[in-house]
Amino acid sequence: MTSNVSQSYPYTSESETDRAAHIAALVDARDNLATTIATETTPLDANDRWWVWKCPTSGCQGLLHVAGYARDLHALLVVCDGTCAKTFLR
Ligand SMILES: [Zn+2]
Numbered sequence: 001m002t003s004n005v006s007q008s009y010p011y012t013s014e015s016e017t018d019r020a021a022h023i024a025a026l027v028d029a030r031d032n033l034a035t036t037i038a039t040e041t042t043p044l045d046a047n048d049r050w051w052v053w054k055c056p057t058s059g060c061q062g063l064l065h066v067a068g069y070a071r072d073l074h075a076l077l078v079v080c081d082g083t084c085a086k087t088f089l090r
Contacts, residue, residue: 010051011063019050022065026079033067033079036087041068041077057084064088 014022027034044050044066055062062082070077075089 009053011054012052013049014052014065016046016048016050019065022081023067023079026065026081030085033087037067037077037079040071040087042071044068051090053078053090055080055082055084055086056088057082057086060084064090066090 023037027037050066052066053064055064057080060080060082062080062084064078064080067077067079067087069075070089073089078088078090080086080088
């Protein structure tokens with residue numbers, strides 16, 4: 001299995017409470033993240049569990065948490081909680 005393939009599968013899952021707490025902390029810590037989420041996503045459905053992925057950035061040990069649905073795309077906007085501080089579409 002290549003690293004690309006393994007990275008496309010969820011690493012773990014988290015409760016809605018944990019997801020919301022992670023995203024709230026990341027929004028607090030990063031200047032433009034609230035704007036990014038507000039402009040690039042629509043709110044999530046109610047869901048008890050959300051997938052979490054490992055960050056694909058080389059050298060980054062972060063995990064990707066779901067921030068919202070990407071506008072006009074069938075994708076989730078996810079935010080890395082690690083050193084790369086990037087957002088990705090999943
Ligand atoms: Zn990262």
